[in-house]
Amino acid sequence: MSLPPGFLDELRTRVTLSSVVGRKVTWDMRKSNMAKGDFWAPCPFHQEKSASFHVDDRKGFYYCFGCHAKGDAVTFVKESENLGFIEAVQVLAAEAGMQMPARDPQAAQRADRRTELAQVMDEAVKFYRLQLKTNAGSAARDYLSQKRRLTEPAWDRWDIGWSPDNAQAVVEHLKSKGIPEDLMTASGVVAKSDNGRLYDRFHARIIFPIRDGRGRVISLGGRSLDPNARAKYLNGPETELFDKGRNLFNQSPAREAAGKGKPLIVAEGYMDVIALCEAGFTASVAPLGTAVTEDQLRLIWRIADEPVIALDGDTAGIRAAQRVIDLALPMLEAGKALRFAILPGGMDPDDLLRAQGAGAMQAVLDQAKPMVHLLWQRETEGRSFDSPERRAALDKTLRGHLARITDPSIKGHYGDEMKRLRLDLFGTGQARPFQPGPFRPGRGKFAPPSGALAATRSSLLAQGQGPVEETLREAVILATLILHPGLIHRFESALERLDLTGDDHDTLRQMTLSGADLPDLHAKIRASAPAALDALLARPHVAIAPPIRNTEDHALAALCLAEELAKLEARRGARREIEDAMEDMDGLPDEGLTWRLTQAAEARHRSEKTGQSDSADLGEDRAALSRHLQGLIDSQVWVKKNH
Numbered sequence: 001m002s003l004p005p006g007f008l009d010e011l012r013t014r015v016t017l018s019s020v021v022g023r024k025v026t027w028d029m030r031k032s033n034m035a036k037g038d039f040w041a042p043c044p045f046h047q048e049k050s051a052s053f054h055v056d057d058r059k060g061f062y063y064c065f066g067c068h069a070k071g072d073a074v075t076f077v078k079e080s081e082n083l084g085f086i087e088a089v090q091v092l093a094a095e096a097g098m099q100m101p102a103r104d105p106q107a108a109q110r111a112d113r114r115t116e117l118a119q120v121m122d123e124a125v126k127f128y129r130l131q132l133k134t135n136a137g138s139a140a141r142d143y144l145s146q147k148r149r150l151t152e153p154a155w156d157r158w159d160i161g162w163s164p165d166n167a168q169a170v171v172e173h174l175k176s177k178g179i180p181e182d183l184m185t186a187s188g189v190v191a192k193s194d195n196g197r198l199y200d201r202f203h204a205r206i207i208f209p210i211r212d213g214r215g216r217v218i219s220l221g222g223r224s225l226d227p228n229a230r231a232k233y234l235n236g237p238e239t240e241l242f243d244k245g246r247n248l249f250n251q252s253p254a255r256e257a258a259g260k261g262k263p264l265i266v267a268e269g270y271m272d273v274i275a276l277c278e279a280g281f282t283a284s285v286a287p288l289g290t291a292v293t294e295d296q297l298r299l300i301w302r303i304a305d306e307p308v309i310a311l312d313g314d315t316a317g318i319r320a321a322q323r324v325i326d327l328a329l330p331m332l333e334a335g336k337a338l339r340f341a342i343l344p345g346g347m348d349p350d351d352l353l354r355a356q357g358a359g360a361m362q363a364v365l366d367q368a369k370p371m372v373h374l375l376w377q378r379e380t381e382g383r384s385f386d387s388p389e390r391r392a393a394l395d396k397t398l399r400g401h402l403a404r405i406t407d408p409s410i411k412g413h414y415g416d417e418m419k420r421l422r423l424d425l426f427g428t429g430q431a432r433p434f435q436p437g438p439f440r441p442g443r444g445k446f447a448p449p450s451g452a453l454a455a456t457r458s459s460l461l462a463q464g465q466g467p468v469e470e471t472l473r474e475a476v477i478l479a480t481l482i483l484h485p486g487l488i489h490r491f492e493s494a495l496e497r498l499d500l501t502g503d504d505h506d507t508l509r510q511m512t513l514s515g516a517d518l519p520d521l522h523a524k525i526r527a528s529a530p531a532a533l534d535a536l537l538a539r540p541h542v543a544i545a546p547p548i549r550n551t552e553d554h555a556l557a558a559l560c561l562a563e564e565l566a567k568l569e570a571r572r573g574a575r576r577e578i579e580d581a582m583e584d585m586d587g588l589p590d591e592g593l594t595w596r597l598t599q600a601a602e603a604r605h606r607s608e609k610t611g612q613s614d615s616a617d618l619g620e621d622r623a624a625l626s627r628h629l630q631g632l633i634d635s636q637v638w639v640k641k642n643h
Helices: 005-012 016-020 073-082 085-096 107-132 135-147 152-156 167-174 181-187 251-259 272-276 294-301 313-332 349-356 358-366 371-380 389-405 408-426 468-483 492-497 503-512 519-526 530-537 555-581 590-608 620-635
Strands: 038-041 051-054 061-064 162-163 190-192 198-200 205-211 219-225 232-236 308-309 341-342
Touching: 005 073, 005 085, 016 038, 016 061, 016 073, 038 167, 073 205, 085 181, 107 167, 107 219, 107 555, 135 162, 135 519, 162 251, 167 190, 167 198, 181 198, 181 219, 190 503, 198 492, 198 519, 219 272, 251 294, 272 313, 272 349, 272 408, 308 358, 313 341, 313 371, 341 371, 341 408, 341 620, 349 358, 371 389, 389 408, 408 555, 468 503, 468 519, 468 530, 503 519, 519 530
Parallel strands: 308 341
Antiparallel strands: 038 051, 051 061, 162 205, 190 198, 205 219, 219 232
């Protein structure tokens, strides 16, 4: 199967080499400079400990200084996945969202046509640039120099031109270069009227060339000087060269500038980008006449991990920001974020730079808000929440936004920040502390104590360390294993899975697991962490536990461990089920919610039953109890089963 020449170029533009290689290697952060597209890692093609495998994102090539492997993204997929060339291209095309070309003997002919269309665009740009320097372009020059304050060298840097009011001028010029009519119209520069007459689509407009990631001119943008024009800005139509939803204005230079450490700024229009770049903010891009699309957002994130969306401070700019937020929420992933810089007084970046200079623009960028804050502002600004119903409506809206985030870690952090902002808005809701009044006779014989006892203040209940009962059960489990080290291997997996909440509990667990084979574990822990061990064993609930009082009865200790683990898992399972059910309450039928909570409660109840009646004589029926608990151990009841 043959591929059009332009297909691979487009594929390499859409897929960064580092994202492809990064699935197979771990980057050496000491040697890598990700901002500049410079990555180092141990080579995936031969065994080595040092990072001699180099990836250059800007050039799109990798090279290993050890085994001398080299190539591009297609080569890497071929070699690492043991695929053929076409299969590797198919893998990358699927990742980039590109349709593989069908087997077509005319594919090469179409690729040649794209090359011809690019040549048409180059000829048109040359013609427009020349017209800007003629008498016909005097009004355009005045506009650029006086109103936009752009110098002539800046015109040349951006290849700015002028399309004269004569709608036939560019048509005649292209004809003189031997370009056929079908290529003129296919390029988007020339249009055909109803009567079949060709005319310049951009006549009487300042011309801004639009280039792809390879630097080729693929379309044009035109700015009218006529205040009565139907559209102030006009973009070229979608063509075989130009897909407005998959390209950005100033894409290639911005990528290079971002690689050198410049912050990526996303503005609204051509003039904003030009003004920003001329002021030193060279990593600036803009969408092409449309709201930001998914493909453009992915392209933006390939250039920089945390771009700044700089939008006009007017109503339209705010609406544009909100559309970007709605688009980005389901696309968020770790390391990819957006910040928003809302310009003051309805200004755009060009206005602010001309009025106040680069310092003012930098100050606005420094105050850019994270996306979560702009989302919160959208839902709360100018609204009153003076009733429970209004606050509940806000909660429902926020839950809806959180539900659209697919990454669980980001969803959790967004939820935490929303809770904090909500607390700031509504207050803590805490009542003022009670202030005792003067003593009144007849209300009591003795005066109340002046304060809590020291033992009370140091208790778990006073400290409020999570669910107190669960923390105490953790303490009993740890103390039992420390004093009965022979049981560690038996309960090792259960101990590893425990989600510990008590102070120093995790430290003691690690010491217990690592010292399972030591002859005197208790002494070793005391030598390493005496304070943590003393605090554990000094707790009254721990001190009275049977396996702590009787360190010789290892069978009793095993039975107690099994029971404590089962009860702890049951309680936590019930709590998790309740939390999950509360989150799903909006979409779950009442019967389903009731069933889930009932099952959780029954599981907890079963774990806390000993299998004996309330009137049973436990001293006489110890054998039955032992058999029951031994069964719990053998079945590892503390392990959560998946049904």
